[in-house]
Amino acid sequence: MKYHALHSWDVAPEEAREIQNRLRAQVVRTDRFGTINTVAGVDIGLKEDTARASVVVLNFPELQVVDSVVAESPVRFPYIPGLLSFREIPPLLIAFSQLQTEPDLVIVDGQGIAHPRRFGLASHLGLILDKPTIGCAKSRLWGRYEEPDLEQGAYTYLTDKDEVIGAAVRTRTNVRVVYVSIGHRISLDSARTWTLGCCQGYRLPETTRHAHNAASGKIPKIRK
Numbered sequence: 021m022k023y024h025a026l027h028s029w030d031v032a033p034e035e036a037r038e039i040q041n042r043l044r045a046q047v048v049r050t051d052r053f054g055t056i057n058t059v060a061g062v063d064i065g066l067k068e069d070t071a072r073a074s075v076v077v078l079n080f081p082e083l084q085v086v087d088s089v090v091a092e093s094p095v096r097f098p099y100i101p102g103l104l105s106f107r108e109i110p111p112l113l114i115a116f117s118q119l120q121t122e123p124d125l126v127i128v129d130g131q132g133i134a135h136p137r138r139f140g141l142a143s144h145l146g147l148i149l150d151k152p153t154i155g156c157a158k159s160r161l162w163g164r165y166e167e168p169d170l171e172q173g174a175y176t177y178l179t180d181k182d183e184v185i186g187a188a189v190r191t192r193t194n195v196r197v198v199y200v201s202i203g204h205r206i207s208l209d210s211a212r213t214w215t216l217g218c219c220q221g222y223r224l225p226e227t228t229r230h231a232h233n234a235a236s237g238k239i240p241k242i243r244k
Contacts, residue, residue, distance in 0.1 A: 021119045023148050029096070029110050036097075036106045037137065044139040046147055052205040053124065053152040056080055059218055060123035061227025062115075062145070064108045065235035071095050073111035074234035076227065077121045083218060083226045085240040087121035101161070102136055105144035112145065126153045126203070127218060127227045131161050132211075134178055134186035134201035146204025153203030154211040155186070156225060160199050170194050173216060187212050191219045198223065 027039050059080050065072040070092055077087040091114040097107040108130075131140030132155030140161070146153030160178070165188040168174035172193045178186035178201070186201030189212055200215050202208050218225035224232075230240050 021116050021122050021149075023113055023116060024150060026148055029106065031106070033098075033100055033103060036103050040137045040139040040144070043147060044133075044137060044143070047133065047139065047143045047202070048205045049133070049202050049207065050205075051152075051207050051210050056124040056214070058086065058121060058123045058125070059083075059214070059227055060126045061129070061225065061229075061231035062112055062126065063129055063228065063231035063235040064111065065237075066095065069095050071108070071111040072235050073108070073115045074231045075112065075115040075119060076230040076234050076240060077119065077123050078218075078227060078230065079243070081217065083220060084243040085230055086243050087119055088230075088234055088240055088242060089115045089118045090234050090239065091115040091118060104130060105141040108141060109145055109148065113148070116149065123151065125206075125214060126151050127156050127215065127225050128153055128203060129156065129158070129224075129228045129231070131155045131157050131199070132186070132201035132203035134160075134162055134199060136162050138185070140201070142201070142203030152205040154206060154215060155199075155201040155203050156215050156228065157199040157201075158224070160188075168197065175212060184208065189215060191216060191225075192221065192223050195223045
């Protein structure tokens with residue numbers, strides 16, 4: 021799978037922030053995709069200074085694994101809140117380059133535009149891959165919201181001042197919300213709909229669950 025080399029990864033934190041500020045204007049916040057038959061999840065596992073990057077592709081709507089790659093590489097960027105993409109995307113790109121099945125949509129365990137500079141991991145990865153991406157994070161990085169109703173599918177908007185930057189979505193009745201935001205080439209309404217469509221009775225989408233398991237060493241069985 022090919023991707024666009026938009027900048028160097030050998031940068032200091034201040035230059036990384038400048039790159040985010042420069043590229044955020046290129047993020048497309050509307051639906052720019054066709055039929056979605058495959059969805060991918062990504063995750064990073066860390067062991068000392070080595071990243072274990074996983075990309076797992078599922079068919080849709082069956083949500084069965086059709087492709088999976090795990091790639092290991094050294095971690096070359098420090099952990100700094102708001103700059104996670106500079107730490108995680110380089111090893112993820114190695115995994116994406118080895119995929120046999122190109123996904124139509126990528127759901128990222130992280131932020132999209134729900135980010136202080138509106139350019140989180142999902143947006144950054146989406147721009148590089150030129151793929152529709154969704155940020156579906158377990159914790160809130162930025163913005164404010166009111167708790168939605170307890171029923172599955174309930175949501176409220178995540179806002180920063182007067183700007184809507186995401187949604188707090190209840191993916192299962194009586195469980196904690198996830199934080200859904202636009203990554204790239206998708207609207208917030210579609211991002212929320214696709215996130216719910218990829219959940220099968222758990223708080224997290226199947227994409228995220230399979231990718232996390234793969235990064236932890238539990239390689240999923242691939243449907244033949």
